[in-house]
Amino acid sequence: MxxxxxxxxxxxxxxxxxxxxxxGNDQQLSSPKTSxxxxxxxxxxxxxxxxxxxxxxxxxxxxxxxxxxxxxxxxxxxxxxxxxxxxSDAPLPIRSKDEEIRMKDMRRLDHELALKDIRRLERELAMKDEEIRMKDIRLLEHELAMKDIRRFEDDLAMKDEEMRRCCWAFSTVAAMEGIIMLKTGNLISLSEQQLVDCDVGNKGCEGGLMDNAFKYIIRNGGLTSEDNYPYQGADGTCYSEKAASIAAEITGYEDVPQNNENALLQAVAKQPVSVAIDGGGNDFRFYSSGVFEGDCGTNLNHAVTAIGYGTDSDGTDYWLVKNSWGTSWGESGYMRMRRGIGSSEGLCGVAKDASYPTVHE
Structure with missing residues (x-):
């Protein structure tokens, strides 16, 4: 061919x-325009x-x-x-049986891999959604708890130790009042003077430790109210009968891991925490407002209560701290102290020695 x-x-x-x-007749092809x-x-x-x-x-x-x-x-x-x-007379190529099996296996494998990728993506999305949901829940729980604590703090008058070095007693009582309010809903102003007079593990208005105060409260079965045993601003005789009239009790206490602001953050997210700080500098003494970033060391010589945390409008993280120097100091008795300064001890040593009381339901 x-x-x-x-x-x-x-x-x-x-x-x-x-x-x-x-x-063979001669004919002219018609024009495409006239055909x-x-x-x-x-x-x-x-x-x-x-x-x-x-x-x-x-x-x-x-x-x-x-x-x-x-x-x-x-x-x-x-x-x-x-x-x-x-x-062409040549036949089209025909796949062999083995080739058909191989192609079928390849298609099945592609399908399985695609399903595997889809399931993995679904799991990742589900985990991400759950993570976001739990984060939102924890944030909401924290916001509600902190709102309750601030309302509670507003309902109870800001206390003033009158610069008597009884700060450890006020920090202990503030942490205890907070957990009692959160657990029971009862707003009870408890007695610092009972600790000053009756806790022999501490030295009254010469100084003391919050852990020793928690131990005394547990041994005594609780604390009486401030109304029953009011603050005098000085060491005195322990009134056993008053101390035996229990208004609130705790069952234990926990120490926050030292030099760990993240651990402190987790604790404060649940309840007020007693913390020891270096409050001896003039920047601290004369603080009036704003996020405190002043000059202070880590020589622990003062006790306060961390009742919350937050972020300022300019993005600065802070601890919300309750002091015991009356409403004329700081922001109506409170301080916003810089959080996350890059030091494990925290600003003014806030993460060095922290603890909180516990209540079993």
Whole structure:
């Protein structure tokens, strides 16, 4: 078969063209602008056992029609060489049984991997959603707790130790009042003077430790109220009968891991915490407002109560601290102390020695 012989192709085209003209009658192809017969037909008949050669437009088509440019040669004037692959007697390739199995396994593996990726993504999204949800819940719980504590603090008058070095007793009582309020809802002002007079593990208004005070309260079965045993601003005789009239009790206490502000943050998120600080500097003594970032060391010589934490409008993190120097000091008796200064001890050593009372329900 001479499929790629150009002379043969032209001859075949002439022969076909003459046949279409009806026995050799000379007819001019009508112009594409005036022709009314635009239907394309495919000559599917075989000529002398050969393949079809042309797509033609009725009534006739000669070899010049393509050259004339008014019929698209790519559609109407196929060279037989272009048809060779389509007319080949060679069978299409057939996949072997092993190839079919391999392709099936590949498709199954792709499907399994896709499902695995989808499930992994679903798990990650679910975990992320749960993490966000729990974070929101913890934040809400903290905000509600801190709101209650501040309301509680507002309902109880800010106390003043009158610079008598009885700060340890006031810090202990403030932490205890806070946990009692959170656990029972009862707002009880407890007696610092009972600790000053009766806690032999401490030294009254010469100084003391909050842990020793918690131990005394547990041994005594609790504390009496401030009304029953009011503050005198000096060491005195322990009134056992008054001390035995219990207004509130605790069952234990916990020490916060030392030099760890994150651990302190977790503790304060649950309840007020007694903390020891360096409060001997003038910057601390004369603090009036704002987030305190003043000059102070870590020589623990004063006790306060951390009742909350927050972030200032300029992005500065702080501890909310309750002092015992009356409402004329600081922000109505409170201080916002810089939190997260990059030192494990915290500003003024706030993370060095912290503890809080516990109450079993």
């Amino acid at each position: 001479r499929l790629c012989d150009d002379d043969w192709v032209v001859g075949k085209r002439r022969k076909m063209s003459d046949g279409l003209r009806g026995g 009314t017969q635009k239907t394309l037909i495919l000559l599917t008949g075989l000529m002398e056992g050969e393949a079809p050669l042309l797509l033609s437009s009725s009534p006739a088509l000669d070899e010049g029609s393509c050259a004339a440019g008014w019929l698209d040669p790519s559609l109407l004037c196929f060279h037989p060489c272009f048809l060779t692959p389509l007319l």
